[in-house]
Amino acid sequence: MSLLGPVPLPQAFFLPTGSGQRFCLFHPPQGDVQRGGVLYLHPFAEELNGTRRVVAQQARALAQAGYGVLQIDLLGCGDSEGDFADATWQAWLQDALLAHRWLQEHARGPLWLWGLRAGALLATALASELADPCHLLLWQPAIRGQQQLQQFLRLHTASQWLGNGNASGPPPAHLLDKGQSVDIAGYTLTPTLAQGLAAARLQPPQKPPGRLVWLELSAQAEPMLTPASVQHLALWRDAGWAVSALALTGPLFWQTVAHDEAPALLQATLDTLHGAGAQGKTP
Known part of the structure; x- marks a missing residue:
């Protein structure tokens, strides 16, 4: 799946909630085939700012591939109303639920919850709250x-x-x-x-299992999934989830404000969502 080609600018809007408005970006699906909706949940604190560039590139690539992608700045984060001191984990979960509801009305097809770092914890918490099954795309997920x-x-x-x-x-x-x-x-x-x-814990939701795409980055030339990840992924497989797990060489872009590029991560995301990804290297 190519990452090249023009993609229309995302639609920026404020999503009203019971505690102010949340800034959102929606990348409409392109092409004749709509492959589903993707709700992105960002990482914790300053990691949000360090990851914006790579996330924006991935969101555009997903839209080009036929997915409708919704990004939301949670309460007290980014361009949303409120201060970080106002935030609670439960309030963030409510924001995610409202974003999911909006996405359901604007994108057809299977639902993917995409979480980065602590956003992965929120994604699995949201999956447990939803009535319908969903799939999970987790980048460098925090397990605990x-x-x-x-x-x-x-x-x-x-x-x-x-x-x-x-x-x-x-x-x-x-x-x-x-x-x-x-x-x-x-x-x-x-x-x-x-x-x-x-x-918060990264646990398989108690509902019909879906697909789990788990992607990690490493500075090593021959990356491997961490032992903790390998052990944790066994729990998801035992719960019936179809797991695609991969370790890739790339920059740890959530740790810096530099404008890093992670083309291998972007391509692997597209490949695995389309079922083309292989099982990742494990120790």
């Missing part, structure tokens, strides 16, 4: 929300060392446990959001 939270909290310590040459004061995890919000890398993290993220 607690691990994602710990990675974010480490930014606080790193910034202290870089700014002052030492780390002082109570650790952010201690403040959160005491019911206090913490400011990390320009984001105010509340105990409520931290608890919701920490409790």
Whole structure:
């Protein structure tokens, strides 16, 4: 499936919710065949900004292939209303439910939930809430929300060392446990959001299984799925999901604000959604 060719500009709009409006981009499906709808759920905090370029490229490529793709900035994120301090995991799930409802009315065919990093946790949570079966496209998925939270909290310590040459004061995890919000890398993290993220797990929804496309990037010349991923994917296979898992060489673009390109990831996504992907290399 080629990534080349002109694609119309996405439709930008604000989706009304009970707590303000959410900024959305809809990429209408191109061509005569509509292959389905794809709802994209972005990663946590600053990772959203670092991933916009690659995600936009993938959304355009999917639209060109016949998918209707909806991107939403969740409460307090990106160009949506509200502050990050207003966000909760449950509020984000409600945003995702409203976005799904909108997509159902504007795209025909099978539903794919596409999540990146912590967005994968939200995608599987949404899948569990939906009445109908769906498929999952997961990029570099976080398996446990607690691990994602710990990675974010480490930014606080790193910034202290870089700014002052030492780390002082109570650790952010201690403040959160005491019911206090913490400011990390320009984001105010509340105990409520931290608890919701920490409790999130990447689990097969209790419903008829669909397809799971699991894609990871590595800087290694001969990438392999991580042992944790291999072990976790066995749970999905045991639950009846048709799993396509692949490790690819490419930039870890969610870790930087550089304008990285990930052509192998984009092509693999198209190939696997069309059933052409092979099982990924495993240790």
